[in-house]
Amino acid sequence: MTDLNTLLLHCRSGFEKECAAEITARCAEAGIYGYPQFEPSQAYVLFICYEANGALAAMRTLRFRSLVFARQWCACLSRLDDLPAHDRITPIAGHVAGLPQSSELMVEVADTTEGRELHGFARKFGSALAQSLRRDGLLLPRKQRAEWRLQLFVLDGRTCWLGVARIDNSSPWPMGILRLKFPQQAPSRSTLKLEEAWHYFIPVRRKDEFLSGGMTAVDLGAAPGGWTWQLVKQHMFVIAVDNGPMNADLMESGQVEHRREDAFTFAPPKPVDWMVCDIVDKPARVTELMLQWALNGWCRNAMFNLKLPMKQRFDEVERCLEYLQRELAAAGIGYRLDARQLYHDREEITCWLSLNQAG
Known part of the structure; x- marks a missing residue:
C-alpha cells in the first residue's frame, strides 16, 4: 500500500x-x-x-x-x-x-x-x-x-x-460544511447556529428523544430571539431571558414567556428539558454558568457557545472543557460533552452538554 x-x-x-x-x-x-x-x-x-x-x-x-x-x-x-x-x-x-x-x-x-x-x-x-x-x-x-x-x-x-x-x-x-437556508421568519441569522448544532450533535435516530413537542426550554441572552425561534419551531415552551426586546412576531406564538432578567442570576422555576445560551461574555464565565445549571439539576440538556479570545484560543477551549468535565465528575454527575466549531460559528465554538448519560 x-x-x-x-x-x-x-x-x-x-x-x-x-x-x-x-x-x-x-x-x-x-x-x-x-x-x-x-x-x-x-x-x-x-x-x-x-x-x-x-x-x-x-x-x-x-x-x-x-x-x-x-x-x-x-x-x-x-x-x-x-x-x-x-x-x-x-x-x-x-x-x-x-x-x-x-x-x-x-x-x-x-x-x-x-x-x-x-x-x-x-x-x-x-x-x-x-x-x-x-x-x-x-x-x-x-x-x-x-x-x-x-x-x-x-x-x-x-x-x-x-x-x-x-x-x-x-x-x-x-x-x-452543512449547508442550511436562512429562514426568513427568524429574528436573526444566529438561528442557523442552533439549527446546525442540532443537526451535528443529535443523531437522527434519537431526534424524537431530544427534540419533541411539549418540551420546556430556557434561552439565556435570548434577544431578539434567533435561538428561541428554533425552540418554538420544535413546539417547545420557552422562557426567554434577556433585558433586551424580543421579536414581536415570536412573542405572538403563545409559546414564549419573556423574563427581563440577568441571565447570570436567573434560576428557572422548575427544571427544563433544554437550556440554550449564546451570551457574549468571557468563555470562563459562561462555562461557570453552565456548571451551575448542571450542578443544580436545572436542565437535562444544554447547548451553548463559548466566545473565544483573540489569543490562546485553543488553550482557552482546553481549560474550559477540562474544568467542566472535572467538576461534573467530582460531583458524580453522568454526562456527555461534545464541542465543535460549526460552519455558522465565527469567533466561537458550540458545545452540547447532555446530563445523566455516559460520557
Missing part, C-alpha cells in the same frame, strides 16, 4: 493555528508524532506524521468527532503537482490503485474565496473522475459497502491532494 503519512484537516479560515495545535496534541496522546504545516487563512492544515502510514493510524485511533476545530479530514499521499491539463485523470488513477478500496469519491476545495471559485471545476472534474475510476474497477460499485471514502482536495486546475477517509469516522459533508 502507498504510504499515507499526511493528515489534511479542513478548518475555518483564521483558525489554522488552533486546528494545528489540537491535532498535534491529540496525535501525541495517541502515540502518533509529527509536525503541522499551514499558511494563515488558507482554511486547512497538514499534519505530517513521522511514521509510515501514520495518517491511517490516526484515522483508526482518533475519534474525529472529538476534534473541535477540524471540520473534515483525510489521510493523504504527497501532493500531486503539475497535472497535465489535457489529461488529469490518468496520473490520479495511477495513485488510486495503491489506496484502500473505496465505493465513493468526495471532491473538496478550501473554504476561502479562491477555493469557492473552484467549486464548478471541482464538481465537474470529480464527476468525470468517478466515472473513469468506476469503469476501470478502481472505485467499487455504488451499492457495495466500503470502510473508506476516496477524497480529492483541489487546490487549482493542476494541483491536488489525494487520500482516503473512514466513512464512519469523518464528516459526511464535503469540507465538513
Whole structure:
C-alpha cells in the first residue's frame, strides 16, 4: 500500500493555528508524532506524521468527532503537482490503485474565496473522475459497502491532494460544511447556529428523544430571539431571558414567556428539558454558568457557545472543557460533552452538554 503519512484537516479560515495545535496534541496522546504545516487563512492544515502510514493510524485511533476545530479530514499521499491539463485523470488513477478500496469519491476545495471559485471545476472534474475510476474497477460499485471514502482536495486546475477517509469516522459533508437556508421568519441569522448544532450533535435516530413537542426550554441572552425561534419551531415552551426586546412576531406564538432578567442570576422555576445560551461574555464565565445549571439539576440538556479570545484560543477551549468535565465528575454527575466549531460559528465554538448519560 502507498504510504499515507499526511493528515489534511479542513478548518475555518483564521483558525489554522488552533486546528494545528489540537491535532498535534491529540496525535501525541495517541502515540502518533509529527509536525503541522499551514499558511494563515488558507482554511486547512497538514499534519505530517513521522511514521509510515501514520495518517491511517490516526484515522483508526482518533475519534474525529472529538476534534473541535477540524471540520473534515483525510489521510493523504504527497501532493500531486503539475497535472497535465489535457489529461488529469490518468496520473490520479495511477495513485488510486495503491489506496484502500473505496465505493465513493468526495471532491473538496478550501473554504476561502479562491477555493469557492473552484467549486464548478471541482464538481465537474470529480464527476468525470468517478466515472473513469468506476469503469476501470478502481472505485467499487455504488451499492457495495466500503470502510473508506476516496477524497480529492483541489487546490487549482493542476494541483491536488489525494487520500482516503473512514466513512464512519469523518464528516459526511464535503469540507465538513452543512449547508442550511436562512429562514426568513427568524429574528436573526444566529438561528442557523442552533439549527446546525442540532443537526451535528443529535443523531437522527434519537431526534424524537431530544427534540419533541411539549418540551420546556430556557434561552439565556435570548434577544431578539434567533435561538428561541428554533425552540418554538420544535413546539417547545420557552422562557426567554434577556433585558433586551424580543421579536414581536415570536412573542405572538403563545409559546414564549419573556423574563427581563440577568441571565447570570436567573434560576428557572422548575427544571427544563433544554437550556440554550449564546451570551457574549468571557468563555470562563459562561462555562461557570453552565456548571451551575448542571450542578443544580436545572436542565437535562444544554447547548451553548463559548466566545473565544483573540489569543490562546485553543488553550482557552482546553481549560474550559477540562474544568467542566472535572467538576461534573467530582460531583458524580453522568454526562456527555461534545464541542465543535460549526460552519455558522465565527469567533466561537458550540458545545452540547447532555446530563445523566455516559460520557
